[in-house]
Amino acid sequence: MDVTAITAALKAALPEIGIEATPAGDRPTIVIERRRLLDVCHALRDDAALRFTVLTDMTAVDYWPGEPRFELIYHLLSPDRPALMRLKVRLPGEGAFVPTAQEVWPSAGWLEREVWDLFGIAFDGHPDLRRLLMPEDWEGHPLRKDYPVQVRMTPKVFEPLQLSEEEFKARLQADRHVRQGSGGLQGEGSAGGNPTKSR
Numbered sequence: 001m002d003v004t005a006i007t008a009a010l011k012a013a014l015p016e017i018g019i020e021a022t023p024a025g026d027r028p029t030i031v032i033e034r035r036r037l038l039d040v041c042h043a044l045r046d047d048a049a050l051r052f053t054v055l056t057d058m059t060a061v062d063y064w065p066g067e068p069r070f071e072l073i074y075h076l077l078s079p080d081r082p083a084l085m086r087l088k089v090r091l092p093g094e095g096a097f098v099p100t101a102q103e104v105w106p107s108a109g110w111l112e113r114e115v116w117d118l119f120g121i122a123f124d125g126h127p128d129l130r131r132l133l134m135p136e137d138w139e140g141h142p143l144r145k146d147y148p149v150q151v152r153m154t155p156k157v158f159e160p161l162q163l164s165e166e167e168f169k170a171r172l173q174a175d176r177h178v179r180q181g182s183g184g185l186q187g188e189g190s191a192g193g194n195p196t197k198s199r
Helices: 003-013 034-046 108-119 165-180
Strands: 019-021 029-032 054-062 070-078 083-091 097-099 122-124
Touching: 003 019, 003 029, 003 034, 029 034, 034 083, 034 097, 054 108, 083 097, 108 122
Parallel strands: 029 083, 097 122
Antiparallel strands: 019 029, 054 070, 070 083
């Protein structure tokens, strides 16, 4: 399945969608608008001509100091064809957020946590958006290009691992803020809350 067939099937399912095909040597690649991300994801999974039912990987690229700063990248598989494709969404440096894709591909849960941890891109509606690779007390997002190269931070370890009742309540409150603080997708220029802020 080539990029022309994918674009045609998407435009048949979503007539007003804006799609940009980009050159790629390994698989068909398209770029879409952030505000239509979930519509496109549902069409890619559910349309009989597409059936990209598996999200195999997700990552991001930071083009700092350029704008749009980030590119969020989804790698998809259609086992029935078989076919591969790449879906991209461009995001500004301020307000880098998209809705979670877990309702479409459950495997997005862990992948979105990794992208948030390393790049600081937030996923509205994610039920458990917290660090995955870095320690919980880490400051910042280390794959951002403006992240300090020479990090002189003493590693911290929580000892004992048992939390006091007060610490447990404080963590629940912090997690609630991350999960519910952004208030959903409110438009291209608004991130709602600030779930990218390190705790």
